[in-house]
Amino acid sequence: MMERKRTDCPALPPGWKKEEVIRKSGLSAGKSDVYYYSPSGKKFRSKPQLSRYLGNTVDLACFDFRTGKMMPGKLQKNKQRFRHDPLSMAKGGKPDLNTALPIRQTASIFKQPVTKVTSHPGNKVKTDLQRAIEQPKQLFWEKRLKGLRSSDVTEQVLRTMDLPKGLQSVGPDASDDTLLSAIASALHMSSAPITGQTSVAAEKNPAIWLNTSQPLCKAFTVTDEHIRVPLFTSLRVITIFILIQTKNQKPDLPQPKRHPF
DNA sequence: CCGGTCGGCAG
């Protein structure tokens, strides 16, 4: 019997396997069918089926079912029609994808669109600079960065960076890629030195003792040694260390404020 | 495993 290979699929949670079967005969000979298998062995043969099963635990918006890879930039080939823009719809034009309402981000089995209420259509939004600067920050907002990957020009998702063991995450999500995103964001967001969570209490109960101006990682300092020993450490990680060290030595330099990644 | 639709989309 011809063994068919089930390969690991890095874009999906651990344990998920991908299989590609080439059609051998018939009109569609040469074409292939792609299947996925859950850790428990359940077979999936389409993206909608996969999506229904995974629910909100994995965002398959940029998941390419055929290749099994995340393809950022590839807008979801939405099977369902966009019917939210009466204006452009009435004109017979194609629905404007940019006016599509966002999907509610709360945990729910089903995706729920938000309801847009326009009570005073003519109103301008008041701009209150003071308020804009001090917006409340969501605790553990870094979790939303989970699964975010960098990609090259071909839109292939790059391998996750390996982090030195010295860096340890604090809080509900201990994955390396989230940790890295948090640190990288901290570099952009604040002009303060980056030290990690210096309070020991934060490690035991981060929900209460978290220092929200610091990334979700245990306290660390960057020494020359971190930068000098590139063995087993990627150039990109070294670069981040250098950026942190530079910033921490000159904390008074004005830093550009950016949005998190 | 393959065929038959349907819908997106390039020409």
Next chain:
DNA sequence: CTGCCGACCGG
């Protein structure tokens, strides 16, 4: 508009 092709799903 039309023909092609990929996604999806039924048998």
